[in-house]
Amino acid sequence: MSTLSSHLLDEIKELPAKYPQPRSAVMPALDLAQEELGHLTPEAMSEVAGALQLDPGYVEGVATFYTLFHLQPVGRHRFYICTNLSCMLRGAEDIVDRVKGAIGVREPGEVSKDGLFSYEEVECLGACEYAPVCRLDHRYEVDLTRAKIDLLVNNRRLPRKHIKSRPAADVTTPRPLPGSAGPPRTRGGRQSKPAPRRPARPPKESDG
Amino acid sequence: MAEKRGTVGGPVLTEWFGKAKLHTLDVYESLGGYSALRKVVTEMTAAQVIDEVKMSGLRGRGGADFPTATKWSFVPKDHPGPKYIVVNADESEPGSAKDRYLLENSPHMLIEGAAIATFAIGGHQAWIYIRGEYDLPYEMLRDAIAEAHTKGYLGDHPFGSDYPLDVRLYRGHGAYICGEETALLESLEGKRAQPRSRPPFPAVKGAWGLPTAVNNVETLATVPWIMRHGGPEYAKRGTEKAKGTRIVTVSGDVQKPGNYEIEIGVTYRHIIEELAGGARPGHKIKVFWPGGSSAKVLPGSMLDTSTDLDGLKALGTMGGSGGIIVMDDSHCVVKAAARLLRFYAHESCGKCTPCRVGSNWAVRTYERILANEGSETELGLLERVADGLQNGRCLCGLGDAAGWVIESTMRHFRGEYEEHCLRHTCSVGAVLAHA
Ligand SMILES: Cc1cc2nc3c(=O)[nH]c(=O)nc-3n(C[C@H](O)[C@H](O)[C@H](O)COP(=O)(O)O)c2cc1C
Numbered sequence A: 001m002s003t004l005s006s007h008l009l010d011e012i013k014e015l016p017a018k019y020p021q022p023r024s025a026v027m028p029a030l031d032l033a034q035e036e037l038g039h040l041t042p043e044a045m046s047e048v049a050g051a052l053q054l055d056p057g058y059v060e061g062v063a064t065f066y067t068l069f070h071l072q073p074v075g076r077h078r079f080y081i082c083t084n085l086s087c088m089l090r091g092a093e094d095i096v097d098r099v100k101g102a103i104g105v106r107e108p109g110e111v112s113k114d115g116l117f118s119y120e121e122v123e124c125l126g127a128c129e130y131a132p133v134c135r136l137d138h139r140y141e142v143d144l145t146r147a148k149i150d151l152l153v154n155n156r157r158l159p160r161k162h163i164k165s166r167p168a169a170d171v172t173t174p175r176p177l178p179g180s181a182g183p184p185r186t187r188g189g190r191q192s193k194p195a196p197r198r199p200a201r202p203p204k205e206s207d208g
Numbered sequence B: 001m002a003e004k005r006g007t008v009g010g011p012v013l014t015e016w017f018g019k020a021k022l023h024t025l026d027v028y029e030s031l032g033g034y035s036a037l038r039k040v041v042t043e044m045t046a047a048q049v050i051d052e053v054k055m056s057g058l059r060g061r062g063g064a065d066f067p068t069a070t071k072w073s074f075v076p077k078d079h080p081g082p083k084y085i086v087v088n089a090d091e092s093e094p095g096s097a098k099d100r101y102l103l104e105n106s107p108h109m110l111i112e113g114a115a116i117a118t119f120a121i122g123g124h125q126a127w128i129y130i131r132g133e134y135d136l137p138y139e140m141l142r143d144a145i146a147e148a149h150t151k152g153y154l155g156d157h158p159f160g161s162d163y164p165l166d167v168r169l170y171r172g173h174g175a176y177i178c179g180e181e182t183a184l185l186e187s188l189e190g191k192r193a194q195p196r197s198r199p200p201f202p203a204v205k206g207a208w209g210l211p212t213a214v215n216n217v218e219t220l221a222t223v224p225w226i227m228r229h230g231g232p233e234y235a236k237r238g239t240e241k242a243k244g245t246r247i248v249t250v251s252g253d254v255q256k257p258g259n260y261e262i263e264i265g266v267t268y269r270h271i272i273e274e275l276a277g278g279a280r281p282g283h284k285i286k287v288f289w290p291g292g293s294s295a296k297v298l299p300g301s302m303l304d305t306s307t308d309l310d311g312l313k314a315l316g317t318m319g320g321s322g323g324i325i326v327m328d329d330s331h332c333v334v335k336a337a338a339r340l341l342r343f344y345a346h347e348s349c350g351k352c353t354p355c356r357v358g359s360n361w362a363v364r365t366y367e368r369i370l371a372n373e374g375s376e377t378e379l380g381l382l383e384r385v386a387d388g389l390q391n392g393r394c395l396c397g398l399g400d401a402a403g404w405v406i407e408s409t410m411r412h413f414r415g416e417y418e419e420h421c422l423r424h425t426c427s428v429g430a431v432l433a434h435a
């Protein structure tokens, strides 16, 4: 009985053909595995290695190098809080403090008792004009305040039937754009939209 | 994202920003988008494209200011197999958000630019390496590429021609070093992102061992405009040797942080005070990073410095990635430098000893200083570590950048360092949160 589902392993086996050289498939494959399990276990990594015909040690070496691969369990909703300079100047330390309090953990990586949350302090997210900023459920949350953190957390604690998933990406009906195009969106008006139980699978390279 | 923060309707890059649904192919095309690519593939030769870009004087916006046309011309013309354009969309330099701004507003602009560049080097495929945290820009690019295929603007016969062109996406997974072009190529090949030694240069042996030109998002996004209006028209903007416009991200202690398109050569005072609203009332600008965290700092007294790339180089700093981080007098320079050193130490890939060891030493020294355990020794130590980092002859510039932060903050703010090390006080206290 494998850790990864057999259809996922089949999907992984098809990845190498999408790149000029098969080895490039290692990160997209680890992505799929992480999306299914929440984090990368040693078994999952060796199954990925098997499916790609790579050495398990090699795959683990890649997974440990990149911070977006998680080798430990994570909360269903993970706050990636930027604490780099521009965010620090605008109160990131306070935001980290509030996240810890709101989700009830003491340190980065610790998962809240209900399994819903964890957080991590990260380097610049490339959205410094909106500092302080965090990434949560595949979206950026901007102009963070203590109150906004409470809202983000509380919304994700609602019973699941109230939770709508984000609209799926769709070429024919493009989603509203950040600020620019699309229906007018009041500042901070989006943050109340919680994510699905497992964040929707991230889009695949091959989709383009 | 919340409301748009930055230039709309600017002279070049942001010309169409603010138009409803600009991210869709139809709107982009109705404004003139894809006319450049159409002309290139149906009427022009690769050499003509390179010439046009050469006349524009465009220099890379990823940090190194390298002339774009020259970079393309290094890719061997007669190489038989595949050649690649690799788009650096890893944007991870602290203070820099302009590539994200471009992608979220106009993904087709990058796709068109990348396709033109691919044609110019005689290749057929461009790979966009985008940092993993950029979910929305990723999805927008993916959708836009699909639209371009559906329309027949990418694929086997773009615009009815017989010159296949494709643009592919590859997601990064969190590591600043992936922005360095050879580390990026390693990562694209499915390896740990550690810089390669050069030569061979990517132009000869790049992605998957094949000739490659690596270009920044903003660099390529500028190319369609140049092809539409002509190189000489672009070259009318900017300074004598640094042509055109660029997008700067202004962040930190200013009233209107944002991404502003500026003509190269305007002063930092213009950007920081006029565009970004200046410091909060009652505060003065103490220091700014003129081109990302890796650019040597300039004190507030030098706000009249020009954004001219060569002028900045002459001052020992750089226009870099265009990220301008502003700090006012309510914040402590030593604490800011300590934070950036923590960043460089964390992001050092570990391959070169001076960078790995030096940055960690610096972090520990700053920790002692901020714990009020500093003395004359720590001051001397920081100077030596900065020296070792800057002259480390490492494979890439990460270690140098770490050294520059220490050296430039110490040079301009020696007093604050001495206060911390010798008197164990800080005149501005801890870094204060904004009210
Ligand atoms: C440590 C380090 C990080 C870098 N990060 C980036 C980056 O995030 N984005 C980028 O475009 N260039 C980055 N660069 C510069 C690239 O190596 C390369 O010069 C650039 O992508 C070339 O594109 P251009 O000629 O269009 O500027 C970085 C360089 C170093 C040394």
Ligand code: FES
Pocket: A082, A083, A084, A085, A086, A087, A088, A123, A124, A125, A126, A127, A128, A129, A131, A132, A133, B094, B095, B096
């Ligand atoms: S410093 Fe936080 S997003 Fe750049």
